[in-house]
Amino acid sequence: MESLNFVYDLLGKNIVAYILLALLPMAFLLPYALVAILGELKISAWIQERLGPMRTGWKGVLQPIAEVVKLLQKEDITPAAVNKPLFNLAPFVMFAGAYAAYAVIPFSSKFVPVNINIGLFYVFAISAFGVIAIVMGGWASNNKYSLLGAMRAAAQMISYEIPIAVAILAIATLAGSLDMQEIIYKQGGGFWNWNIFGGPGAITKIWVIPFTVTLFLIYFIGSLAETNRVPFDIPEGESEIVAGYHTEYSGMKFAMFFFAEYSNMFIVSAIITILFLGGWQSPFGNFLNGPVWQAFWFVSKAMLFVFLQIWLRWTLPRLRVDQLMYVTWKVMLPIAFVAFFAVALWAMIQ
Amino acid sequence: MSETKTFEIDFGKVYSERMRLNVGPQHPSTHGVLRLEVELEGEVVTEIVPHIGYLHRCFEKHAENVTYPQVIPYIDRMDYISSMNNEFPYVLGMEKLLGIEVPEKVQYIRVICAELNRIANHQIAIATFGLDSGAFTPFLYYFRDREMIITLFEKLSGGRLLYNYFWIGGLMHDVHPTFAEDCLEIVKQVRKTNDEALDLLMYNKIFVERTANIGILPADVAINYGCSGPVLRGSGVPYDLRKVEPYSIYDKFDFDVVVGKGEMGTLGDCWDRNIVRVREIYESCKIIEQAIEQMPKEPCDVRQAVPKRIKPPVGEFYCRAENPKGELGFYIISDGSPKPTRVRARATSFVNLSVLPEISKGYMIADLIMILGSLDIVLGEIDR
Numbered sequence: 001m002e003s004l005n006f007v008y009d010l011l012g013k014n015i016v017a018y019i020l021l022a023l024l025p026m027a028f029l030l031p032y033a034l035v036a037i038l039g040e041l042k043i044s045a046w047i048q049e050r051l052g053p054m055r056t057g058w059k060g061v062l063q064p065i066a067e068v069v070k071l072l073q074k075e076d077i078t079p080a081a082v083n084k085p086l087f088n089l090a091p092f093v094m095f096a097g098a099y100a101a102y103a104v105i106p107f108s109s110k111f112v113p114v115n116i117n118i119g120l121f122y123v124f125a126i127s128a129f130g131v132i133a134i135v136m137g138g139w140a141s142n143n144k145y146s147l148l149g150a151m152r153a154a155a156q157m158i159s160y161e162i163p164i165a166v167a168i169l170a171i172a173t174l175a176g177s178l179d180m181q182e183i184i185y186k187q188g189g190g191f192w193n194w195n196i197f198g199g200p201g202a203i204t205k206i207w208v209i210p211f212t213v214t215l216f217l218i219y220f221i222g223s224l225a226e227t228n229r230v231p232f233d234i235p236e237g238e239s240e241i242v243a244g245y246h247t248e249y250s251g252m253k254f255a256m257f258f259f260a261e262y263s264n265m266f267i268v269s270a271i272i273t274i275l276f277l278g279g280w281q282s283p284f285g286n287f288l289n290g291p292v293w294q295a296f297w298f299v300s301k302a303m304l305f306v307f308l309q310i311w312l313r314w315t316l317p318r319l320r321v322d323q324l325m326y327v328t329w330k331v332m333l334p335i336a337f338v339a340f341f342a343v344a345l346w347a348m349i350q
Numbered sequence: 351m352s353e354t355k356t357f358e359i360d361f362g363k364v365y366s367e368r369m370r371l372n373v374g375p376q377h378p379s380t381h382g383v384l385r386l387e388v389e390l391e392g393e394v395v396t397e398i399v400p401h402i403g404y405l406h407r408c409f410e411k412h413a414e415n416v417t418y419p420q421v422i423p424y425i426d427r428m429d430y431i432s433s434m435n436n437e438f439p440y441v442l443g444m445e446k447l448l449g450i451e452v453p454e455k456v457q458y459i460r461v462i463c464a465e466l467n468r469i470a471n472h473q474i475a476i477a478t479f480g481l482d483s484g485a486f487t488p489f490l491y492y493f494r495d496r497e498m499i500i501t502l503f504e505k506l507s508g509g510r511l512l513y514n515y516f517w518i519g520g521l522m523h524d525v526h527p528t529f530a531e532d533c534l535e536i537v538k539q540v541r542k543t544n545d546e547a548l549d550l551l552m553y554n555k556i557f558v559e560r561t562a563n564i565g566i567l568p569a570d571v572a573i574n575y576g577c578s579g580p581v582l583r584g585s586g587v588p589y590d591l592r593k594v595e596p597y598s599i600y601d602k603f604d605f606d607v608v609v610g611k612g613e614m615g616t617l618g619d620c621w622d623r624n625i626v627r628v629r630e631i632y633e634s635c636k637i638i639e640q641a642i643e644q645m646p647k648e649p650c651d652v653r654q655a656v657p658k659r660i661k662p663p664v665g666e667f668y669c670r671a672e673n674p675k676g677e678l679g680f681y682i683i684s685d686g687s688p689k690p691t692r693v694r695a696r697a698t699s700f701v702n703l704s705v706l707p708e709i710s711k712g713y714m715i716a717d718l719i720m721i722l723g724s725l726d727i728v729l730g731e732i733d734r
Contacts, residue, residue: 044486044487047487048486048487048490048491049490049491049494050490144369144371144372145371148371148393148715152393230484231484231556233484237484237716238378238484239378239379239481239482239483239484239719240379240715240716240719241715242377242378314486314487315485315487315550316484316485316554316556317480317483317484317485317551317554317556317557317560318483318484318485318556318560319556319559319560320559320560320714320716320717321393321714321716322714323559323560
């Protein structure tokens with residue numbers, strides 16, 4: 001099998017290569033977070049007919065840097081009544097969970113930090129990590145609002161993860177693999193072969209397209225709940241429980257929660273891209289499908305979903321916690337099961 | 351963490367403790383410095399006690415120590431987002447008491463200002479109600495429009511929030527030459543944004559889910575508690591002082607009293623109270639357009655009827671008018687001196703807030719915030 005990693009090709013398998021591999025996602029994540037913060041500021045401004053930040057740099061493009069500097073300068077407050085070890089650990093657990101998922105994200109056919117054959121399962125497992133951190137932070141804050149936020153997050157997690165799991169399962173059945181690179185390879189040859197359009201196959205696959213599109217929507221809705229974005233920002237619902245689990249956090253620890261949220265936004269967008277939109281595959285078959293172009297396609301597809309999340313955030317109101325559970329358990333889950341059976345049937349007769 | 355508790359766990363039974371949560375006075379959505387002591391079972395509200403008084407400014411005591419015209423700036427500061435409407439009942443009552451006949455143009459300007467201010471107030475109410483539900487964008491759309499109204503008031507009176515524009519017997523100044531065009535432009539823009547907000551927020555599925563069947567206020571409870579304004583009309587009672595006892599020149603205009611119909615859920619829920627405000631904006635636009643058309647065009651001395659010295663006869667009287675939030679009244683006792691002996695305000699928000707514990711039990715804490723938002727309170731008026 002050809003190498004999946006240009007770093008190993010260049011350096012061979014040694015300690016320098018390992019460290020470089022671990023740091024490469026960070027080299028992507030930091031600029032991405034700045035772009036996403038700027039995007040959030042500017043897109044919300046355009047939606048609301050404002051200008052947004054205009055003073056820092058040309059049209060305010062340096063605003064994210066100013067905000068990061070501001071957060072770094074802030075005093076790191078640890079309230080007296082908190083459980084100090086847990087309180088101080090929670091933001092880092094949150095970020096660790098968000099960063100660990102990057103280990104298996106294939107940016108291109110030539111670059112995936114670690115290619116394991118159960119990559120999808122790994123991402124799914126690691127993304128549940130964030131909730132532990134939220135409950136940790138919420139409970140350790142010794143604040144009733146934080147506690148309510150943490151409890152909501154826990155309830156929310158068990159609700160959205162099951163429809164998401166079914167959607168992932170359906171795609172795993174369709175592709176016959178949990179290996180992300182293999183799922184992507186199977187979707188090669190133009191956008192018509194993407195899983196959202198039923199994956200590669202004869203023209204008879206048309207009947208399965210409604211089900212794959214349904215699964216795509218279910219995964220997307222679930223991913224909004226996973227990243228705590230509107231309309232599912234229930235754990236931090238600012239108008240009800242002030243700021244939820246991060247009410248007591250300030251300065252750099254708050255920034256870690258914030259950073260992790262943006263990092264998670266990219267992760268779920270990347271997973272959607274990999275599962276349904278052909279990952280790094282070019283939409284035009286082999287045209288513009290070199291390793292660097294692949295990274296370009298992958299990041300642009302994922303950023304499209306980041307943009308969608310920002311757009312939704314500034315458009316929709318928030319659901320109530322029991323309504324989220326109603327939607328996930330009683331609406332999304334049965335539909336996901338039906339779609340799963342249809343896709344599984346298609347995979348079988350294929 | 352300082353307190354250690356020991357629990358004896360009896361398997362088969364689950365004990366849960368109720369939690370007392372202090373919402374406010376510093377909270378993003380208590381609409382000011384209201385403090386709610388809430389008892390929660392999980393997330394369900396079992397008991398709620400509003401605590402008020404954080405914005406108490408001794409309005410009634412102050413009013414006893416100043417002359418009658420000097421009371422008006424204090425009245426502005428009660429419900430500070432609809433100051434024009436606050437001044438209305440006071441000046442009307444004083445004019446009745448003193449037997450002053452104000453020029454026709456003054457009447458029209460007063461009605462236009464009151465209705466513009468009603469629009470501004472409802473815009474804030476709807477916008478913050480949307481904000482309570484998590485919708486951020488309509489908030490800014492409404493505030494952008496409100497800015498136009500505020501700018502117009504600034505041209506009229508010099509103040510953006512607290513105007514002191516209505517005087518006993520007249521107005522502070524005549525309107526500027528482009529007043530009519532400015533008003534019509536505002537009306538056009540307000541209508542456009544309202545249509546947009548109906549699409550974006552009011553009929554949004556999530557918003558309907560959040561507000562319909564929440565905080566149901568039956569008509570009899572609303573009347574028993576003395577609620578008024580959109581809170582009462584949301585329960586289906588067509589009670590509007592502008593129609594019931596047309597003061598000033600409100601009998602000259604053609605407009606409808608908007609009532610809730612229970613379209614999305616039960617009659618008198620949060621959605622109904624909110625939609626009453628949205629539709630009242632259209633009615634106010636209608637009144638403004640008619641008033642602009644009927645208003646005398648030639649300039650007039652708006653201060654011609656302003657008395658030089660105000661010494662009302664001995665007696666006591668009650669004057670009231672339809673504030674955007676409901677019935678605002680002043681009970682004034684005069685002992686014949688230039689200063690009132692007693693000025694008592696029937697604060698709309700105070701009465702409307704009193705119904706909160708009644709209608710919010712058994713709902714979740716997220717609903718409690720929505721119910722509070724749908725009552726549209728202003729703490730400046732509650733605490734005075």
